[in-house]
Amino acid sequence: xxxxxxxxxxxxxxxxxxxxxxxxxxxxxxxxxxxxxxxxxxxxxxxxxxxxxxxxxxxxxxxxxxxxxxxxxxxxxxxxxxxxxxxxxxxxxxxxxxxxxxxxxxxxxxxxxxxxxxxxxxxxxxxxxxxxxxxxxxxxxxxxxxxxxxxxxxxxxxxxxxxxxxxxxxxxxxxxxxxxxxxxxxxxxxxxxxxxxxxxxxxxxxxxxxxxxxxxxxxx
Numbered sequence: 693x694x695x696x697x698x699x700x701x702x703x704x705x706x707x708x709x710x711x712x713x714x715x716x717x718x719x720x721x722x723x724x725x726x727x728x729x730x731x732x733x734x735x736x737x738x739x740x741x742x743x744x745x746x747x748x749x750x751x752x753x754x755x756x757x758x759x760x761x762x763x764x765x766x767x768x769x770x771x772x773x774x775x776x777x778x779x780x781x782x783x784x785x786x787x788x789x790x791x792x793x794x795x796x797x798x799x800x801x802x803x804x805x806x807x808x809x810x811x812x813x814x815x816x817x818x819x820x821x822x823x824x825x826x827x828x829x830x831x832x833x834x835x836x837x838x839x840x841x842x843x844x845x846x847x848x849x850x851x852x853x854x855x856x857x858x859x860x861x862x863x864x865x866x867x868x869x870x871x872x873x874x875x876x877x878x879x880x881x882x883x884x885x886x887x888x889x890x891x892x893x894x895x896x897x898x899x900x901x902x903x904x905x906x907x908x909x910x911x912x
Contacts, residue, residue, distance in 0.1 A: 693889060699724075702714075703732045704732065707739075720743075721744065722857050724745065728745040729796070730838060733838055744844075744850055745854075746845075759820045760817070771831065780816075780827065784805075784809075785808075786806075786827065787802060797833060798833055800832070801830055803827070806822075807826075808824040808826055864896055867899075868896055872892055
């Protein structure tokens with residue numbers, strides 16, 4: 693149980709609980725998209741834990757569109773990989789300035805010389821808000837660990853493993869909500885809520901034992 697607004701923080705806490713209960717961390721974890729953020733991907737990679745999770749669509753890069761004419765949108769700039777520079781539509785260079793970490797991505801920032809832009813006849817169409825600096829654009833790419841997970845989740849083996857999640861994780865949640873009526877907690881405070889959740893899980897386990905083990909033996 694946690695008071696976090698999202699699931700991100702729960703994965704590493706869960707790994708620590710497994711290690712405490714069983715004496716070793718799991719070799720593989722299967723999670724949904726709520727746990728697949730950059731920090732968890734990197735931490736699982738560092739710990740040598742095979743992460744299988746819903747990857748989702750990635751939004752790479754930033755687009756500077758406010759006040760910029762369509763002729764000067766980022767896709768109109770040409771990247772020269774040999775020199776690691778961009779060429780603007782008028783032929784001026786944008787050189788690499790710095791890299792920034794943006795969630796799952798590495799953002800590479802390129803910028804033109806201020807003198808090139810301030811004296812350019814197309815300044816108002818290209819960078820109307822730039823006063824002391826030249827036009828900049830960003831090229832983003834996934835961090836290495838993120839790219840590796842994306843590639844893995846495209847394999848048939850990873851997809852087959854992920855399909856197991858519905859039966860293992862979603863069915864118990866659906867049963868507890870529908871059969872036991874636990875759609876919200878009736879108590880306040882983490883300790884009381886943990887107790888309520890524990891009783892719900894215990895009831896679920898007993899019901900599944902009756903359904904799958906005890907009741908079938910009555911028909912023998």
